[in-house]
Amino acid sequence: MNQVIDVLLKRRSVRAYEEKEISADIREEILKATLRAPTAGNMMLYSIVDVTDQKIKDRLAITCDDQPFIARAPMVWLFVADYQRWFDYFLASGVEEVCQQKQVPIRKPEEGDLFLACCDALIAAQNAVIAAESFGVGSCYIGDIMEQYEIHKELFDLPRYTFPICLLVFGYPTPEQLHRPYTKRFDKKFILFENQYHRLDPQELKEMFAEHESQMAKGQGREDIANFGQAMYFRKFDAEFSVEMSRSVRLILREWIS
Numbered sequence: 001m002n003q004v005i006d007v008l009l010k011r012r013s014v015r016a017y018e019e020k021e022i023s024a025d026i027r028e029e030i031l032k033a034t035l036r037a038p039t040a041g042n043m044m045l046y047s048i049v050d051v052t053d054q055k056i057k058d059r060l061a062i063t064c065d066d067q068p069f070i071a072r073a074p075m076v077w078l079f080v081a082d083y084q085r086w087f088d089y090f091l092a093s094g095v096e097e098v099c100q101q102k103q104v105p106i107r108k109p110e111e112g113d114l115f116l117a118c119c120d121a122l123i124a125a126q127n128a129v130i131a132a133e134s135f136g137v138g139s140c141y142i143g144d145i146m147e148q149y150e151i152h153k154e155l156f157d158l159p160r161y162t163f164p165i166c167l168l169v170f171g172y173p174t175p176e177q178l179h180r181p182y183t184k185r186f187d188k189k190f191i192l193f194e195n196q197y198h199r200l201d202p203q204e205l206k207e208m209f210a211e212h213e214s215q216m217a218k219g220q221g222r223e224d225i226a227n228f229g230q231a232m233y234f235r236k237f238d239a240e241f242s243v244e245m246s247r248s249v250r251l252i253l254r255e256w257i258s
């Protein structure tokens with residue numbers, strides 16, 4: 001097996017870290033690999049905020065759905081989907097005046113631009129994850145950065161055409177983290193389709209979740225919840241964090257689109 005595949009297959013999320021700094025050289029290599037990620041139109045529609053201030057890490061550990069390990073990570077990077085830089089550049093380049101001359105309204109960043117910038121930011125983030133992993137540095141995504149928009153906007157001084165799409169925390173894994181069993185993935189037949197999307201029928205859904213269902217039956221179940229689907233609905237989908245995330249994202253969308 002080649003080394004890249006090896007790194008990809010052995011990666012897992014790391015949430016507990018050794019008290020060991022990540023050297024400046026390794027940080028630089030991770031950054032170099034991050035910035036080489038594919039990017040729409042070669043525009044680099046993202047920014048990275050290297051969070052070095054312990055007070056900000058402490059705050060994020062609370063605002064990102066109370067996840068204390070964020071504060072203990074030696075390296076914390078915020079990935080921001082960013083159209084502000086390009087739109088500012090368009091304005092600085094006299095686009096407004098040209099539009100006036102042509103008597104056409106100036107177009108501002110819209111939904112498609114936001115999604116493209118999110119793609120860019122996330123693809124760069126994943127390069128960072130894999131580059132770090134190749135140095136033995138573990139990482140974990142923090143999706144909860146999309147919550148509490150008002151707080152994060154102020155904390156990072158985010159302008160209108162930006163979107164804090166993910167936070168990555170990095171650190172050397174503790175021995176326990178290295179020996180944690182791998183999380184399982186669903187069988188590829190439920191994920192990979194040929195030529196057309198295939199909507200799973202009830203029988204296929206039963207098959208897809210059979211292992212999870214049987215694990216729950218073996219003692220993970222709760223009395224008020226009958227099956228894995230119900231458990232996940234309340235734990236992930238109709239959870240407080242999830243409702244807050246949607247509220248927060250709606251706010252950001254309004255900023256971009258109004």
Ligand SMILES: Cc1cc2nc3c(=O)[nH]c(=O)nc-3n(C[C@H](O)[C@H](O)[C@H](O)COP(=O)(O)O)c2cc1C
Pocket residue numbers: 011012013014015067140141142143144166183
């Ligand atoms: C978009 C995204 C958001 C995530 N947010 C969190 C998070 O807030 N907290 C956390 O502990 N893990 C988070 N994770 C990590 C997942 O829980 C983890 O990838 C998943 O359970 C599979 O485990 P593995 O990465 O060890 O294979 C996130 C992962 C992704 C891709």
